[in-house]
Amino acid sequence: MTMNLSRRNALWVGLGGIAAAAFPGLSAAATVEELTAAFTGGAAAGAGGITLTTPEIAENGNTVPVEVDAPGAVAILLLAAGNPEPAVATFTFGPAAGSQRAATRIRLAKTQDVIAMAKMADGSIVQAQATVKVTIGGCGG
Amino acid sequence: MITRREFLQASVAASAILGISGFGNWSKLAAQQALTEDQLLAFEDFGNVTLVHVTDIHAQLKPIWFREPEWNIGVGDAKGKPPHVVGRDFIEMFKLTPASPEAYALTYEDFTALGKTYGRMGGMDRVARVVKSIRAARPEALILDGGDTWHGSMSSFLTKGQDMVNVMNALGVEAMTSHWEWTYGTERVKEIVETQLKFPFLGANIFDAEWDEPAFEPYTIFERGGVRIAVIGQAFPYMPIANPKWMFPEYSFGIREERMQEMVDEVRAEGVDLVVCLSHNGFDVDRKMAGRVKGIDVILTGHTHDAIPEPVLVGETILIASGSHGKFVSRVDLDVRDGRMMGFRHKLIPIFADVITPDADMAAMIETERAPFKEQMEEKIGTTESLLYRRGNFQGTWDDLICDAIRSERDAQIAMSPGVRWGASLMPGDAITREDIHNVTSMTYGACYRTEMTGETLRTILEDVADNLFNPDPYYQQGGDMVRVGGLGFSIDVTQEIGKRIGNLTLTDTGEAIDAAKSYTVAGWASVNEGTEGPQIWDVVEAHIRKLGTVKVEPRDSVTVTGI
Numbered sequence: 242m243t244m245n246l247s248r249r250n251a252l253w254v255g256l257g258g259i260a261a262a263a264f265p266g267l268s269a270a271a272t273v274e275e276l277t278a279a280f281t282g283g284a285a286a287g288a289g290g291i292t293l294t295t296p297e298i299a300e301n302g303n304t305v306p307v308e309v310d311a312p313g314a315v316a317i318l319l320l321a322a323g324n325p326e327p328a329v330a331t332f333t334f335g336p337a338a339g340s341q342r343a344a345t346r347i348r349l350a351k352t353q354d355v356i357a358m359a360k361m362a363d364g365s366i367v368q369a370q371a372t373v374k375v376t377i378g379g380c381g382g
Numbered sequence: 383m384i385t386r387r388e389f390l391q392a393s394v395a396a397s398a399i400l401g402i403s404g405f406g407n408w409s410k411l412a413a414q415q416a417l418t419e420d421q422l423l424a425f426e427d428f429g430n431v432t433l434v435h436v437t438d439i440h441a442q443l444k445p446i447w448f449r450e451p452e453w454n455i456g457v458g459d460a461k462g463k464p465p466h467v468v469g470r471d472f473i474e475m476f477k478l479t480p481a482s483p484e485a486y487a488l489t490y491e492d493f494t495a496l497g498k499t500y501g502r503m504g505g506m507d508r509v510a511r512v513v514k515s516i517r518a519a520r521p522e523a524l525i526l527d528g529g530d531t532w533h534g535s536m537s538s539f540l541t542k543g544q545d546m547v548n549v550m551n552a553l554g555v556e557a558m559t560s561h562w563e564w565t566y567g568t569e570r571v572k573e574i575v576e577t578q579l580k581f582p583f584l585g586a587n588i589f590d591a592e593w594d595e596p597a598f599e600p601y602t603i604f605e606r607g608g609v610r611i612a613v614i615g616q617a618f619p620y621m622p623i624a625n626p627k628w629m630f631p632e633y634s635f636g637i638r639e640e641r642m643q644e645m646v647d648e649v650r651a652e653g654v655d656l657v658v659c660l661s662h663n664g665f666d667v668d669r670k671m672a673g674r675v676k677g678i679d680v681i682l683t684g685h686t687h688d689a690i691p692e693p694v695l696v697g698e699t700i701l702i703a704s705g706s707h708g709k710f711v712s713r714v715d716l717d718v719r720d721g722r723m724m725g726f727r728h729k730l731i732p733i734f735a736d737v738i739t740p741d742a743d744m745a746a747m748i749e750t751e752r753a754p755f756k757e758q759m760e761e762k763i764g765t766t767e768s769l770l771y772r773r774g775n776f777q778g779t780w781d782d783l784i785c786d787a788i789r790s791e792r793d794a795q796i797a798m799s800p801g802v803r804w805g806a807s808l809m810p811g812d813a814i815t816r817e818d819i820h821n822v823t824s825m826t827y828g829a830c831y832r833t834e835m836t837g838e839t840l841r842t843i844l845e846d847v848a849d850n851l852f853n854p855d856p857y858y859q860q861g862g863d864m865v866r867v868g869g870l871g872f873s874i875d876v877t878q879e880i881g882k883r884i885g886n887l888t889l890t891d892t893g894e895a896i897d898a899a900k901s902y903t904v905a906g907w908a909s910v911n912e913g914t915e916g917p918q919i920w921d922v923v924e925a926h927i928r929k930l931g932t933v934k935v936e937p938r939d940s941v942t943v944t945g946i
Contacts, residue, residue: 296636297857300622306594306634352880374858377846378623378910 270326273356280318280331280358286368293357293369299349302375308344311359311367317343318360322370323353349375417483417500417737423515428727429717430607431656432520434513436555437528437684438706438804440562441538441546443748445502445735446806446821448707450689452490453775455876455946458854460666465688465703476691487709487732488689494769497809500734504708506549507740507748508733512711513553514741520715522606526613527555528684528704529662532574533562534804536759536820537752542566543574545751551580552747557602559584561618561625561662561685565826568630584615584660586645591634600645603654609718612649614678616642616661618685620860624850626827628912637667637857639674646677655721658682664861665690665703672696679723680714685861687773687803691730700726707806709733759817764927766814767934772805772822775851775863776943779935780805780822784919785868786935787926788905792832792916795889796840796870798906801847801863814927816920823920825908830916832905837896840904841884844872849880870896870940877945890940 291311299305309317319329332343341359356370456466467475469491478485486496487503516523531550532543543566550558560583563571575583586600601614621627621635646657659678661668664685672681673696681701689705704712711731717724752759772780781799788797805822808814843865850860873886887896896902907919927933
């Protein structure tokens with residue numbers, strides 16, 4: 242167990258700050274639904290054909306390694322559903338791409354689902370998601 | 383021809399601890415008189431491979447008392463399954479005789495009374511005797527250590543694990559994996575691994591943090607009796623979360639299930655006959671992993687300190703749980719033919735210190751290792767009138783005493799003590815030596831901090847730790863017990879999700895409800911943050927015990943558990 246909650250406290254304060262600063266007229270962050278709809282064009286997502294690899298528990302919520310592999314994809318959308326701004330990245334693959342795989346590190350504000358969607362050449366969509374826990378840590382027996 | 387499935391089942395039935403040794407219905411006294419080393423070591427050789435497993439010794443060179451948990455709640459699919467069975471239910475599940483030696487070794491009931499009859503357990507000289515005896519019968523037996531070996535005692539702390547490294551080298555260990563080893567820091571771990579250890583330090587899941595590439599040897603292939611055996615190491619997955627990552631910033635861990643599958647496939651492709659995973663995942667994590675990673679024959683489990691008298695089968699994988707603190711040694715004989723494990727025979731050998739003869743060479747070595755510190759370790763600080771124990775999901779008298787010491791010495795309203803699973807027990811009437819205090823507090827980040835926390839923060843901590851223990855998905859469990867508290871009461875419904883388990887936070891001194899917005903003085907130890915300040919926890923506890931002289935810790939009811 243640890244007494245230092247500084248990062249999480251800072252994040253909570255940060256969220257409060259965003260709420261307080263949300264002036265009328267400024268658009269809020271796009272929601273998961275909006276981002277998904279824009280990517281899929283309304284097509285229903287299937288399962289399989291996409292592998293999302295994340296740690297179960299983040300060693301450092303500020304930089305969480307995430308990898309998506311979707312053979313045959315033309316684009317991959319990566320979302321962090323619980324972040325103030327869920328959009329993480331969209332990767333596009335040209336016809337010359339040797340593989341359709343992307344690895345990056347993302348910041349996660351709290352425990353949440355990471356969602357990956359891949360658009361195939363025929364326009365079909367596949368999806369995978371994984372919960373990544375962001376914890377205070379300590380108390381390891 | 384017997385099928386593999388039938389054979390495994392047949393073997394399970396025959397493998398019960400001492401079940402074939404006939405402790406049966408003897409009275410306690412008769413059992414004590416008849417408890418012989420020959421019986422403890424008896425094993426009808428089987429098959430062509432022998433594995434010997436020790437784990438979570440926590441640097442206990444000498445015999446100790448260790449009370450098994452009264453609380454070991456399973457959630458989700460693990461509910462009601464071993465190791466989440468305790469006391470009378472455990473005795474019934476494994477058909478043990480109440481008050482028998484094995485009931486004493488494996489459960490908490492009547493611990494004080496039975497301890498008088500059966501005595502302390504463990505001691506590396508006794509373990510050495512057992513290992514030598516197995517090696518005499520099976521010269522090619524493979525000796526494997528699941529880690530949490532170099533940490534947990536005063537002499538290991540003062541020698542930075544050197545005493546245990548020397549002892550495990552002498553024991554003839556042939557591979558290990560790791561957890562608390564890392565709390566000596568990267569430099570010390572590398573020094574030991576590169577210049578001291580006579581066997582590989584395996585960890586398929588230890589990666590370079592910057593490049594996310596494998597950083598340690600993942601497996602070793604042994605050839606024994608014509609059988610090629612791959613031993614894949616799996617270090618504690620939550621190292622940088624549960625312990626201070628600033629001590630080993632170069633490395634990343636994690637379960638990395640896909641990596642484990644890759645390693646299994648790699649050694650299978652190389653044509654090994656048997657795949658053994660030497661794991662520090664914790665039992666529930668291993669049980670889940672066994673169902674998802676294909677091709678592991680045996681998982682030698684560790685971390686959660688469970689002693690289970692029979693292998694647990696998941697598909698065609700057997701899981702072995704060998705306890706902790708040197709209390710048990712597992713022997714697993716396997717029949718491996720045509721590249722397959724065809725059957726097994728298993729015995730969880732209890733190390734009754736008064737029954738098993740110490741190995742003379744190892745006994746001498748232990749004395750040599752202890753000699754420089756003997757006087758300070760054995761100095762009597764006080765006496766206990768009560769049974770002092772830690773292990774269990776909640777509270778425990780050792781931590782009640784530690785929390786009392788923290789509150790008193792650090793002048794705090796609330797004390798917190800980490801829910802670690804290591805720490806030997808003491809019997810009523812025992813002297814409390816400095817070494818005994820170290821046995822429940824020793825660590826490289828033992829500063830006893832004092833700070834202020836709001837009621838909201840306190841709740842967040844309790845919720846967070848509870849989820850590490852009671853998340854229904856084992857892959858989200860870190861394998862510690864609940865944080866211990868002093869001066870604070872709470873209720874917990876283990877079936878709820880995070881944020882909803884903890885309720886009724888109160889200051890026990892006044893009965894006053896904790897206010898989310900109000901600040902309270904809190905002191906504790908084992909912070910994972912760099913630069914934590916305060917006196918060392920063992921000095922805090924020693925000062926408190928000196929003032930008391932004689933310690934008496936009544937059972938407390940400050941934690942209410944529901945949803946079991």
